[in-house]
Amino acid sequence: MNGKHITKxxxxxxxxxxxxxxxxxxxxxxxxxxxxxxxxxxxxxxPAAYQTGEYAALAHELLAQQTHTAFHAADALRPAALPYxxxxxxLIEANARAQMDVAMQLPIARxxxxxxxxxxxxxxxxxxxxxxxxxxIPYGVGVDIGCAMHLSVFAVPPEHLKTAEALHLxxxxxRFGAGIGFERRERLGHAVLDEAAWDEQPVLRRLHxxxxxxxxxxxxxxHFAEFGAFTLSAPEAGLxxxxxxxxxSHSGSRGFGAQVAGHFTKLAESLHxxxxxxxxxxxxxxxxxxxxxxxxxxxxxxxxxALANHEQLHAxxxxxxxxxxxxxxxxxxxxxxxxxxNGEELIVHRKGATPAAAxxxxxxxxxxxxxxxxxxxxxxxxxxxxxxxxxxxxxxxxAAQAALSKSVVSxxxxxxxxxxxxxGVDEAPQAYKRIEAVxxxxxxxxxVLGEFRxxxxxxxxxxxxx
DNA sequence: ATGTGC
Numbered sequence: 509m510n511g512k513h514i515t516k517x518x519x520x521x522x523x524x525x526x527x528x529x530x531x532x533x534x535x536x537x538x539x540x541x542x543x544x545x546x547x548x549x550x551x552x553x554x555p556a557a558y559q560t561g562e563y564a565a566l567a568h569e570l571l572a573q574q575t576h577t578a579f580h581a582a583d584a585l586r587p588a589a590l591p592y593x594x595x596x597x598x599l600i601e602a603n604a605r606a607q608m609d610v611a612m613q614l615p616i617a618r619x620x621x622x623x624x625x626x627x628x629x630x631x632x633x634x635x636x637x638x639x640x641x642x643x644x645i646p647y648g649v650g651v652d653i654g655c656a657m658h659l660s661v662f663a664v665p666p667e668h669l670k671t672a673e674a675l676h677l678x679x680x681x682x683r684f685g686a687g688i689g690f691e692r693r694e695r696l697g698h699a700v701l702d703e704a705a706w707d708e709q710p711v712l713r714r715l716h717x718x719x720x721x722x723x724x725x726x727x728x729x730x731h732f733a734e735f736g737a738f739t740l741s742a743p744e745a746g747l748x749x750x751x752x753x754x755x756x757s758h759s760g761s762r763g764f765g766a767q768v769a770g771h772f773t774k775l776a777e778s779l780h781x782x783x784x785x786x787x788x789x790x791x792x793x794x795x796x797x798x799x800x801x802x803x804x805x806x807x808x809x810x811x812x813x814a815l816a817n818h819e820q821l822h823a824x825x826x827x828x829x830x831x832x833x834x835x836x837x838x839x840x841x842x843x844x845x846x847x848x849x850n851g852e853e854l855i856v857h858r859k860g861a862t863p864a865a866a867x868x869x870x871x872x873x874x875x876x877x878x879x880x881x882x883x884x885x886x887x888x889x890x891x892x893x894x895x896x897x898x899x900x901x902x903x904x905x906x907a908a909q910a911a912l913s914k915s916v917v918s919x920x921x922x923x924x925x926x927x928x929x930x931x932g933v934d935e936a937p938q939a940y941k942r943i944e945a946v947x948x949x950x951x952x953x954x955x956v957l958g959e960f961r962x963x964x965x966x967x968x969x970x971x972x973x974x
Numbered sequence: 975a976t977g978t979g980c
């Protein structure tokens with residue numbers, strides 16, 4: 509018995525040595541060569557039946573190889589990306605497109621689209637829409653699960669609220685920054701904190717107290733709360749056309765959602781060790797698996813929690829104003845939904861994309877000093893019923909810090925009559941694409957109903973205030 | 975995006 513006999517049976521790599529060792533043990537019992545080769549052949553075709561005895565080590569190696577091969581086959585990328593529509597392609601950088609191309613090579617991908625505010629993100633680009641079959645990609649949703657917009661329009665003129673008072677109200681009723689929450693005696697309860705789901709997963713149970721502490725707060729980066737003038741161009745939901753005082757906010761699921769995202773993306777990566785490195789951050793979870801179900805539950809809880817954050821912010825400020833919103837709208841723009849796409853039920857991931865089904869209201873902000881828009885979706889199929897979630901960055905954070913200064917940002921704000929609390933150069937209006945161009949690039953996707961012009965804005969301080 | 979890590 510030698511290596512030649514073994515390789516002839518089709519054993520490779522580590523299994524050759526293990527087969528030889530097992531054959532030696534069988535020879536020691538007096539068994540003949542042909543009988544041993546027959547046994548080896550049987551072990552090779554049915555390793556699961558030989559997990560004990562002389563062939564155990566070989567059988568385990570063969571089983572491991574089988575599993576590995578299966579992983580490779582199931583995770584192999586398509587040789588070419590599936591086609592997808594891009595809106596405002598001239599506004600989208602090549603590296604964001606390259607990321608989308610990788611996503612469209614995933615074996616689970618079915619359809620996709622790139623919005624005009626698209627730019628590079630982890631895994632799926634921001635402004636990317638991706639439909640998959642019975643699977644969910646944690647980084648196809650993003651770190652800030654459920655990040656959302658909320659607008660309250662009050663039936664009073666914008667001048668009703670003086671700048672000094674707006675500053676005071678924002679300072680008093682909003683909280684910004686990583687790790688920030690409300691002081692215990694200031695906290696408001698919310699039904700979302702009493703949901704049964706918190707007790708159904710260790711990761712959720714562990715995060716409940718943090719969620720209770722941070723509810724009603726806003727984060728860092730591009731999150732904001734701002735008072736401004738909202739102009740409605742035609743009557744809508746009982747409100748006459750005109751210009752009104754309004755409150756617009758952008759916030760997500762805070763530390764809770766970020767921890768959920770981190771937990772499940774790590775889990776997804778561990779389940780797809782064979783996935784090509786270019787797609788590592790697009791590792792998915794099967795919705796038929798326990799892990800997939802757990803993510804779906806956690807993601808939707810984080811989505812409801814993010815909306816509850818906005819509800820509390822708007823409730824505090826409306827109450828302080830003594831006004832009730834005459835018109836309000838809100839939408840999540842980092843989430844996955846079960847939707848019918850071309851007659852098939854798929855999981856539609858929107859990572860920095862506004863749901864824009866026919867008739868659906870959505871909010872697309874510009875920057876700290878540029879207009880934001882209330883839009884109505886047109887349910888445009890090539891966009892998978894989506895629109896942009898904002899203007900999108902044209903300069904990354906570091907590039908913005910290097911290219912811009914406090915003085916050019918201050919001048920931009922002054923020219924537009926915007927007063928800012930906090931904010932950093934990395935969030936400068938000049939770091940963003942021109943919202944007018946981004947809106948113009950999606951006329952097939954949404955209809956503009958109204959325009960919000962920011963007047964008094966609060967953001968996190970970042971590294972340095974402007 | 976988040977008060978922290980392949």
